[in-house]
Amino acid sequence: MNIKRSFVLFCASFTASLYFSQEKSIDTVYVFDNQMNKVKLFHKVATLSSADIQKNAFNLSEVLRFQSPVYIKENGRGAVSSPSFRGTTAQQTAFVWNGININSTFLGQGDVNNIALSGYDQMEIKAGGGSVIYGSGAIGGSIHLNNDLSFDQGFSGMLNSEIASFGTYTNFAKAAFSNDKFSFKVSGNYLISENDYKVPESREYINRNGKFYNTTYNVGISYKIANHQTISWQSQFYNAIQNYPIFEETGNKTKYGSQTVRSLVSWDVKNPTISNSLKAAYTEENFQYFGVFSAPKTSGGTGKNYIFKNDFNYFIHPKLNANVIAEFQVNTGEGYKSGISEISRNVGSAAGLLRYFPTKNLRFEAGIKKDFVEKITSPVLYSFSGKWNTTKWYNININFSKNFRFPSFNDLYWEPGGNPDLKPETSVQGDMDHEFKAGNFTLTVSPYYIKIKDMIRWANTSLGYWGAFNTQNVESYGLESQLSFEKQLHKHHLKINVGYIFTKSTDLELSKQLMYVPLHKVFANADYQYKFLKLYAQAMFNGLTYTTSDESRYYALDPYCVINAGISATILKKYILGIKINNITDTIYQTVDYYPLPKRNYSVTATINF
Numbered sequence: 001m002n003i004k005r006s007f008v009l010f011c012a013s014f015t016a017s018l019y020f021s022q023e024k025s026i027d028t029v030y031v032f033d034n035q036m037n038k039v040k041l042f043h044k045v046a047t048l049s050s051a052d053i054q055k056n057a058f059n060l061s062e063v064l065r066f067q068s069p070v071y072i073k074e075n076g077r078g079a080v081s082s083p084s085f086r087g088t089t090a091q092q093t094a095f096v097w098n099g100i101n102i103n104s105t106f107l108g109q110g111d112v113n114n115i116a117l118s119g120y121d122q123m124e125i126k127a128g129g130g131s132v133i134y135g136s137g138a139i140g141g142s143i144h145l146n147n148d149l150s151f152d153q154g155f156s157g158m159l160n161s162e163i164a165s166f167g168t169y170t171n172f173a174k175a176a177f178s179n180d181k182f183s184f185k186v187s188g189n190y191l192i193s194e195n196d197y198k199v200p201e202s203r204e205y206i207n208r209n210g211k212f213y214n215t216t217y218n219v220g221i222s223y224k225i226a227n228h229q230t231i232s233w234q235s236q237f238y239n240a241i242q243n244y245p246i247f248e249e250t251g252n253k254t255k256y257g258s259q260t261v262r263s264l265v266s267w268d269v270k271n272p273t274i275s276n277s278l279k280a281a282y283t284e285e286n287f288q289y290f291g292v293f294s295a296p297k298t299s300g301g302t303g304k305n306y307i308f309k310n311d312f313n314y315f316i317h318p319k320l321n322a323n324v325i326a327e328f329q330v331n332t333g334e335g336y337k338s339g340i341s342e343i344s345r346n347v348g349s350a351a352g353l354l355r356y357f358p359t360k361n362l363r364f365e366a367g368i369k370k371d372f373v374e375k376i377t378s379p380v381l382y383s384f385s386g387k388w389n390t391t392k393w394y395n396i397n398i399n400f401s402k403n404f405r406f407p408s409f410n411d412l413y414w415e416p417g418g419n420p421d422l423k424p425e426t427s428v429q430g431d432m433d434h435e436f437k438a439g440n441f442t443l444t445v446s447p448y449y450i451k452i453k454d455m456i457r458w459a460n461t462s463l464g465y466w467g468a469f470n471t472q473n474v475e476s477y478g479l480e481s482q483l484s485f486e487k488q489l490h491k492h493h494l495k496i497n498v499g500y501i502f503t504k505s506t507d508l509e510l511s512k513q514l515m516y517v518p519l520h521k522v523f524a525n526a527d528y529q530y531k532f533l534k535l536y537a538q539a540m541f542n543g544l545t546y547t548t549s550d551e552s553r554y555y556a557l558d559p560y561c562v563i564n565a566g567i568s569a570t571i572l573k574k575y576i577l578g579i580k581i582n583n584i585t586d587t588i589y590q591t592v593d594y595y596p597l598p599k600r601n602y603s604v605t606a607t608i609n610f
Contacts, residue, residue, distance in 0.1 A: 087505025088140030167194030339415020
């Protein structure tokens with residue numbers, strides 16, 4: 001089929017006037033993901049600012065490992081890395097860039113260490129299913145990389161440099177200008193690392209051939225064409241090379257190249273009753289694998305996506321809001337020595353959400369969605385959420401949803417092993433957030449349940465190669481909890497967050513815990529500021545983690561705890577100098593068997609704001 005058609009949608013203005021206060025406070029800021037403020041009314045969302053991200057400026061894996069409930073499986077520092085969210089897999093975590101799902105059309109997932117980290121204004125982490133709004137793959141959760149553009153702010157800029165252990169150098173620059181009608185922001189980042197760390201206590205490990213580098217450029221423009229109309233553009237360009245570690249000096253050196261382009265144009269109309277956001281986006285992924293370091297590429301591919309999305313909100317009544325979202329995509333791909341020839345797939349969807357605010361302290365949302373995926377039969381998806389602020393000290397959220405992931409290009413067409421008869425993965429899930437407040441303390445306790453059907457797995461075949469099959473049904477349940485404390489006393493400011501996650505994720509056929517899903521995880525972050533001085537500390541504990549499907553204790557990863565700490569000083573209001581110590585206790589640990597991560601290491605940073 002070669003049908004290229006776009007869905008034009010109309011949908012409903014989002015908030016009743018009593019809930020518009022949140023948007024009014026930021027009405028001089030254009031936010032590319034216009035759905036996120038609505039999502040936060042019904043779901044728990046963790047928000048990391050650019051300052052939080054900077055604490056782990058090395059890579060996205062470090063940010064998620066120390067500042068979120070997500071488990072990160074990393075094949076050595078800076079190498080292939082994938083997330084596990086609520087006991088699901090990397091393919092069941094959606095990466096969303098400014099409201100657009102950017103999971104690879106080939107792999108069906110995002111490689112965490114090949115997603116740019118710098119240049120975002122905030123990162124948001126949403127637990128639980130979100131396919132009604134954010135599409136295929138949003139089963140375990142979604143990770144949102146967001147940019148915004150402010151008006152009436154004049155000129156500002158920043159230069160940041162970091163020198164770290166293992167020959168690591170990072171340089172980041174950002175500049176922005178805006179007046180009452182025009183806003184512009186540009187940033188660039190360059191990171192390079194020899195990455196030659198050693199862990200002699202773990203099989204005399206040396207991270208040979210571990211070098212990597214990447215560059216990122218971001219540019220954003222927004223213009224108010226009328227009082228209630230804005231047209232905006234955001235683009236990102238990313239280029240990276242990763243060398244894959246080898247265990248012996250005589251081993252064959254390999255490497256992997258990745259280049260991505262993302263560009264988004266948005267026309268937004270907004271007034272107190274009706275709002276509409278029309279987006280057109282282009283995303284491109286290119287990758288090359290070099291089986292011999294200095295030889296021509298062994299395999300590779302190019303994927304291009306053309307995306308049209310319309311989000312229409314209508315404020316039917318001060319207590320009733322309707323929202324209709326339609327999206328159409330053309331996904332194309334061409335492989336190199338993978339058996340994948342030129343392929344094209346049309347994907348469309350239509351979703352409707354209804355939000356009802358009967359009282360100031362009570363709100364409900366119901367959603368339904370149908371996807372139309374060429375040559376794939378997709379289910380009808382649904383979601384229901386409710387939030388009740390019962391008292392000043394206790395709130396409760398309830399969420400139910402059906403979500404899915406359709407097969408990737410590799411799942412369908414890779415030769416040998418691709419399976420064109422695959423069915424999409426589907427899941428049903430429910431969770432409940434209990435939030436307690438007492439003074440400066442906030443405690444959130446979130447039990448959840450997920451059941452996944454027809455999970456796609458690659459398994460060995462009788463013909464000696466690996467193939468894709470709908471073989472696995474998985475049940476995952478657990479508990480996410482977080483305790484936070486924040487206190488301002490004169491010139492002293494203290495903020496502490498501690499999270500505990502219990503995850504039981506079982507292959508129902510084997511009745512065993514899934515591989516690389518720890519039963520227990522704890523993460524903690526503490527920030528203290530006094531005048532010009534800032535101190536922070538991070539801690540992360542992972543419990544026993546099985547690396548085989550039979551729960552073999554012999555091959556399991558032992559529990560470990562890693563602690564980082566940093567200090568910075570602001571001089572003359574513009575200059576910031578900082579030092580950070582990673583893995584203070586010199587812990588020997590690994591998130592993937594045979595690939596230990598670094599022992600104690602250091603970094604020094606310098607920042608100029610102007």
